[in-house]
Amino acid sequence: MAQAAQANAFDATNAQIQVEHDKKRRQFVIRLNGSHDRAVLLYEYVGKKTVDLQHTEVPDAYRGRGIAKHLAKAAMDFVVEEDLKAHLTCWYIQKYVKENPQPQYFEHIYQ
Numbered sequence: 456m457a458q459a460a461q462a463n464a465f466d467a468t469n470a471q472i473q474v475e476h477d478k479k480r481r482q483f484v485i486r487l488n489g490s491h492d493r494a495v496l497l498y499e500y501v502g503k504k505t506v507d508l509q510h511t512e513v514p515d516a517y518r519g520r521g522i523a524k525h526l527a528k529a530a531m532d533f534v535v536e537e538d539l540k541a542h543l544t545c546w547y548i549q550k551y552v553k554e555n556p557q558p559q560y561f562e563h564i565y566q
Contacts, residue, residue, distance in 0.1 A: 505539060531560050
């Protein structure tokens with residue numbers, strides 16, 4: 456029960472969100488509530504300079520708090536910085552790009 460109370464107290468707008476990029480596992484991670492709970496964005500290389508942003512997952516207790524947008528931003532910034540092309544398989548990344556129409560993002564997306 457204490458864990459649920461801690462989860463409910465977490466708010467992405469007031470907390471310092473730190474996104475970790477695990478290149479070996481091809482994922483972006485935000486550790487929530489210490490290190491027990493994690494939000495993740497998974498991707499795969501589908502070519503030498505092409506990635507598929509496949510899936511974003513935030514634990515139920517943390518949804519609706521703006522956590523996924525931090526993962527999406529980190530992933531899209533990575534695509535731009537590494538001069539990659541991206542397939543947006545994940546519906547949330549598609550939504551993020553639509554709601555945050557940055558020209559540098561569109562230059563790196565397969566339409």
